[in-house]
Amino acid sequence: xxxxxxxxxxxxxxxxxxxxxxxxxxxxxxxxxxxxxxxxxxxxxxxxxxxxxxxxxxxxxxxxxxxxxxxxxxxxxxxxxxxxxxxxxxxxxxxxxxxxxxxxxxxxxxxxxxxxxxxxxxxxxxxxxxxxxxxxxxxxxxxxxxxxxxxxxxxxxxxxxxxxxxxxxxxxxxxxxxxxxxxxxxxxxxxxxxxxxxxxxxxxxxxxxxxxxxxxxxxxxxxxxxxxxxxxxxxxxxxxxxxxxxxxxxxxxxxxxxxxxxxxxxxxxxxxxxxxxxxxxxxxxxxxxxxxxxxxxxxxxxxxxxxxxxxxxxxxxxxxxxxxxxxxxxxxxxxxxxxxxx
Amino acid sequence: xxxxxxxxxxxxxxxxxxxxxxxxxxxxxxxxxxxxxxxxxxxxxxxxxxxxxxxxxxxxxxxxxxxxxxxxxxxxxxxxxxxxxxxxxxxxxxxxxxxxxxxxxxxxxxxxxxxxxxxxxxxxxxxxxxxxxxxxxxxxxxxxxxxxxxxxxxxxxxxxxxxxxxxxxxxxxxxxxxxxxxxxxxxxxxxxxxxxxxxxxxxxxxxxxxxxxxxxxxxxxxxxxxxxxxxxxxxxxxxxxxxxxxxxxxxxxxxxxxxxxxxxxxxxxxxxxxxxxxxxxxxxxxxxxxxxxxxxxxxxxxxxxxxxxxxxxxxxxxxxxxxxxxxxxxxxxxxxxxxxxx
Numbered sequence: 001x002x003x004x005x006x007x008x009x010x011x012x013x014x015x016x017x018x019x020x021x022x023x024x025x026x027x028x029x030x031x032x033x034x035x036x037x038x039x040x041x042x043x044x045x046x047x048x049x050x051x052x053x054x055x056x057x058x059x060x061x062x063x064x065x066x067x068x069x070x071x072x073x074x075x076x077x078x079x080x081x082x083x084x085x086x087x088x089x090x091x092x093x094x095x096x097x098x099x100x101x102x103x104x105x106x107x108x109x110x111x112x113x114x115x116x117x118x119x120x121x122x123x124x125x126x127x128x129x130x131x132x133x134x135x136x137x138x139x140x141x142x143x144x145x146x147x148x149x150x151x152x153x154x155x156x157x158x159x160x161x162x163x164x165x166x167x168x169x170x171x172x173x174x175x176x177x178x179x180x181x182x183x184x185x186x187x188x189x190x191x192x193x194x195x196x197x198x199x200x201x202x203x204x205x206x207x208x209x210x211x212x213x214x215x216x217x218x219x220x221x222x223x224x225x226x227x228x229x230x231x232x233x234x235x236x237x238x239x240x241x242x243x244x245x246x247x248x249x250x251x252x253x254x255x256x257x258x259x260x261x262x263x264x265x266x267x268x269x270x271x272x273x274x275x276x277x278x279x280x281x282x283x284x285x286x287x288x289x290x291x292x293x294x295x296x297x298x299x300x301x302x303x304x305x306x307x308x309x310x311x312x313x314x315x316x317x318x319x320x321x322x323x324x325x326x327x328x329x330x331x332x333x334x335x336x337x338x339x340x341x342x
Numbered sequence: 343x344x345x346x347x348x349x350x351x352x353x354x355x356x357x358x359x360x361x362x363x364x365x366x367x368x369x370x371x372x373x374x375x376x377x378x379x380x381x382x383x384x385x386x387x388x389x390x391x392x393x394x395x396x397x398x399x400x401x402x403x404x405x406x407x408x409x410x411x412x413x414x415x416x417x418x419x420x421x422x423x424x425x426x427x428x429x430x431x432x433x434x435x436x437x438x439x440x441x442x443x444x445x446x447x448x449x450x451x452x453x454x455x456x457x458x459x460x461x462x463x464x465x466x467x468x469x470x471x472x473x474x475x476x477x478x479x480x481x482x483x484x485x486x487x488x489x490x491x492x493x494x495x496x497x498x499x500x501x502x503x504x505x506x507x508x509x510x511x512x513x514x515x516x517x518x519x520x521x522x523x524x525x526x527x528x529x530x531x532x533x534x535x536x537x538x539x540x541x542x543x544x545x546x547x548x549x550x551x552x553x554x555x556x557x558x559x560x561x562x563x564x565x566x567x568x569x570x571x572x573x574x575x576x577x578x579x580x581x582x583x584x585x586x587x588x589x590x591x592x593x594x595x596x597x598x599x600x601x602x603x604x605x606x607x608x609x610x611x612x613x614x615x616x617x618x619x620x621x622x623x624x625x626x627x628x629x630x631x632x633x634x635x636x637x638x639x640x641x642x643x644x645x646x647x648x649x650x651x652x653x654x655x656x657x658x659x660x661x662x663x664x665x666x667x668x669x670x671x672x673x674x675x676x677x678x679x680x681x682x683x684x
Binding site: 157159160162165166168169170209211212213215242244245262263264265283284285286288289290293316319321 | 499501502504507508510511512551553554555557584586587604605606607625626627628630631632635658661663
């Protein structure tokens with residue numbers, strides 16, 4: 001079906017001689033081509049909501065970087081907006097919600113996201129699929145329930161998300177109500193993405209790292225489980241960023257792939273995540289190094305993961321000031337590598 | 343020598359029936375008394391540089407919260423300033439350095455911090471010691487080399503410290519030069535603090551968590567080792583915040599105490615940090631919970647650490663909006679607890 005389906009094969013547990021690679025934020029400011037397309041939209045939100053532009057930047061890294069998958073260009077905050085909490089994206093400062101969940105009565109006003117709320121994402125997926133012409137699979141995605149909860153209760157980015165965590169500690173009952181509404185929205189959203197053409201989906205739990213094992217087991221795992229159990233059509237990737245304490249519990253879920261940040265030792269992940277395809281986990285800052293260092297460290301990573309099904313990636317999104325040539329080098333090194341043990 | 347030397351006994355490896363407790367940022371905005379004293383200074387920097395005011399807020403938590411140690415009120419950025427990089431503290435945004443290390447030639451202009459640069463800290467220590475009248479020990483502190491390096495090369499706070507890490511990846515040679523100058527400054531600073539009266543010192547490696555095991559071993563451990571080896575007069579506490587990957591290496595150092603953030607499972611820490619006194623590691627957000635939850639979770643923590651020398655604390659500093667009564671409750675719960683196994 002695909003000219004290159006290495007990624008889907010890895011996600012389904014195959015170990016092949018060649019390792020697939022894509023990069024978080026590959027459709028992003030690291031590409032001059034992206035910045036050109038981005039300049040056509042008035043602001044970030046209008047950019048995300050324009051299916052033509054979103055599809056255009058989705059395809060760019062496939063053509064320019066030769067990655068083995070496209071990921072639909074969008075934002076994890078589409079779901080909070082769809083649930084009734086619109087946001088703006090402030091330069092340097094990140095997302096800002098003029099209205100967010102502050103009181104018990106705010107919860108009943110939260111809608112379950114419906115197709116019409118995020119139809120622009122589905123349109124972008126359909127356009128991107130058409131333009132991809134089955135060259136590589138397309139990844140759909142959503143924020144994970146806790147991470148969306150964090151923004152919806154904090155109202156903005158935060159280093160500690162202490163306001164969001166205050167809900168978990170002070171009002172666990174209401175927190176569960178909110179998380180359930182978010183989870184229902186995510187399931188609906190991912191199923192729609194899959195119907196529109198997404199071949200695999202990733203859940204970004206970007207703020208896993210501010211929790212701990214107990215909180216993760218209580219407020220994340222039950223909702224991730226609902227999603228994993230509901231999404232049976234395509235493979236599911238979970239990325240518990242900075243959630244070193246979460247790996248044992250994530251292993252129990254029916255997801256196919258676990259994406260790892262760069263603080264996780266490959267050997268630890270292989271030990272804790274038996275039966276999973278692993279994804280990651282180069283430090284994005286490695287791409288600031290000279291070519292020789294990039295080559296050495298990337299090969300070290302590929303070798304460390306060579307005993308398991310594996311998708312090469314970074315441990316976090318590309319930073320905007322990374323040189324495009326270094327990104328290409330990273331992709332090329334992965335493509336030149338051959339597993340010796342298959 | 344002290345009316346209450348539980349903390350020093352624990353740091354030296356004793357397990358006693360009663361467990362000492364203090365809290366990071368106990369001299370802080372959580373206390374109305376602190377906010378009153380703070381209002382006497384024009385800005386944060388002048389507050390830090392005023393020994394009378396600094397000593398006053400240092401003593402407050404001993405009298406109000408009944409903690410088992412005072413920690414000198416100061417800031418980790420005293421050392422960057424002493425080395426030639428003054429900073430300002432911006433409301434909500436954190437530290438800002440008008441001048442920071444951007445080019446190779448900036449390195450030669452970095453001074454090794456000298457006594458006269460930070461004499462106000464030493465004066466505050468002397469005043470605080472006098473006012474403490476040997477009730478409890480006084481903790482001195484410094485930022486750890488990497489964490490100070492991070493601010494000195496990034497120029498401000500950051501979620502990723504990608505500019506700072508770019509130095510490690512792109513110019514490891516120059517990074518080591520900077521780290522060595524910082525380390526020399528820290529040793530000088532801590533020895534002066536000890537001479538002024540500090541009974542124990544803590545190294546805050548607040549940004550350990552953006553590194554990984556390899557980077558920590560290359561750019562942190564050798565400098566922490568120099569400090570631990572140089573400071574033989576008093577016990578040393580190391581706090582590698584979010585550095586779950588660093589614990590095995592920190593165990594090899596001659597420090598007495600390792601402070602843990604709340605993402606570390608007590609059983610993991612006990613396993614990886616044999617021979618150390620452990621400190622921590624309640625989630626500061628626990629103090630947003632109702633009294634019953636605080637009691638349950640605190641006792642669970644105390645029991646989890648009861649097999650090792652231990653100092654109760656949080657896994658990070660108190661957040662300013664935490665209720666003072668909840669902090670008192672936390673301290674009281676620790677004081678009411680008795681180890682059953684000694």
